[in-house]
Amino acid sequence: MIPQTLQVSQLASWQDELNNLIRSPEELFDLLQLPQDGLEQARLACKDFPLRVPRPYASRIQPGNLQDPLLQQVLPLGAELQAAPGYSHDPLEEADSNPVAGLIHKYKSRVLLITSPSCAIHCRYCFRRHFPYDENKPGRSQWQQALDYIAADNAINEVIYSGGDPLSSNDKQLAWLTQQIAAIPHIKRLRIHTRLPIMIPQRITADCLRWLSETRLQTIMVLHINHAQEIDDDVRGALAKLQQHGVTLLNQAVLLKGINDELSTQVALSESLFASGVLPYYLHLLDKVEGAAHFDIRRDQALKLHKAMQAQLPGFLVPKLVQEVAGAPSKVMVEAGG
Numbered sequence: 001m002i003p004q005t006l007q008v009s010q011l012a013s014w015q016d017e018l019n020n021l022i023r024s025p026e027e028l029f030d031l032l033q034l035p036q037d038g039l040e041q042a043r044l045a046c047k048d049f050p051l052r053v054p055r056p057y058a059s060r061i062q063p064g065n066l067q068d069p070l071l072q073q074v075l076p077l078g079a080e081l082q083a084a085p086g087y088s089h090d091p092l093e094e095a096d097s098n099p100v101a102g103l104i105h106k107y108k109s110r111v112l113l114i115t116s117p118s119c120a121i122h123c124r125y126c127f128r129r130h131f132p133y134d135e136n137k138p139g140r141s142q143w144q145q146a147l148d149y150i151a152a153d154n155a156i157n158e159v160i161y162s163g164g165d166p167l168s169s170n171d172k173q174l175a176w177l178t179q180q181i182a183a184i185p186h187i188k189r190l191r192i193h194t195r196l197p198i199m200i201p202q203r204i205t206a207d208c209l210r211w212l213s214e215t216r217l218q219t220i221m222v223l224h225i226n227h228a229q230e231i232d233d234d235v236r237g238a239l240a241k242l243q244q245h246g247v248t249l250l251n252q253a254v255l256l257k258g259i260n261d262e263l264s265t266q267v268a269l270s271e272s273l274f275a276s277g278v279l280p281y282y283l284h285l286l287d288k289v290e291g292a293a294h295f296d297i298r299r300d301q302a303l304k305l306h307k308a309m310q311a312q313l314p315g316f317l318v319p320k321l322v323q324e325v326a327g328a329p330s331k332v333m334v335e336a337g338g
């Protein structure tokens with residue numbers, strides 16, 4: 001038997017994990033025993049959008065398997081460098097909805113704050129891969145402009161922390177910002193769009209749980225999990241703590257060719273999410289960003305898959321199939337004939 005004291009988790013701190021990401025294609029290829037003939041392409045693709053893989057996430061990848069659904073989300077490929085018709089740098093035209101630094105206001109009742117420009121992981125299909133983050137990095141003094149904007153618009157009742165990944169900011173900053181937002185009477189809800197509890201589960205610290213549970217705002221966390229294999233025991237532990245602290249847990253996934261476009265994969269994802277206390281919220285069609293065309297699924301195939309999911313799962317485990325349409329007042333449901 002292992003003595004009790006040795007069973008205490010030996011996980012590194014989340015800050016250490018963030019400082020120790022896998023950033024070189026050489027290391028990724030060595031660590032995961034990948035065939036060396038892909039290395040040159042990977043190096044080239046990284047010039048445009050650098051490699052970033054957190055080690056806890058890498059530990060869930062099966063070494064030597066190029067088809068691993070977690071690996072495919074992070075492995076830079078030569079295909080990213082091929083131009084594809086209809087794919088652009090700013091597919092969502094967010095530059096038009098950026099009234100003050102760090103704030104995106106596209107939908108009437110909610111605003112999105114770019115709370116931190118950086119992510120722990122670089123997902124190769126990311127629609128923000130070309131976003132001008134350097135121009136959207138407000139410090140405390142500049143946040144005042146965003147707070148004034150929110151305070152001046154009574155139609156806004158929900159603030160969303162987004163990014164990048166908002167949880168790459170520290171808890172002191174997030175606690176401060178949350179206090180400022182809670183002081184605006186017409187705001188009811190705080191929503192956090194994050195992948196960090198999946199990438200580095202130790203991000204859910206006691207300090208983090210404190211500011212989340214002490215605010216008067218209702219708190220919602222929208223996670224981003226594309227495949228059941230992303231959820232291990234450490235992730236389940238982090239999600240359980242969030243739930244115990246009153247955070248409503250939802251998930252959004254992106255429909256990705258070769259990664260989660262099979263019916264059995266989607267059913268397993270919904271089941272694993274619910275077993276961890278998370279409800280599926282959105283399943284997104286890929287945004288047409290340059291460099292990601294090789295992940296795209298045809299719309300009719302997506303619809304067929306979604307219909308098959310409805311036949312296998314209870315309604316509350318079927319995410320809404322949506323896409324972003326520039327200029328639309330909300331996410332747009334993908335429907336037959338549309």
Ligand SMILES: *Cc1c(COP(=O)(O)O)cnc(C)c1O
Nearest residue numbers: 104105106107110111112330331
């Ligand atoms: C997706 C998104 C939201 C949130 O939309 P919901 O449908 O409420 O989840 C808010 N603002 C922006 C800019 C978005 O892209």
Ligand code: SF4
Nearest residue numbers: 119122123126164195
């Ligand atoms: S975590 Fe989200 S914002 Fe960051 S790279 Fe991945 S998809 Fe993009």
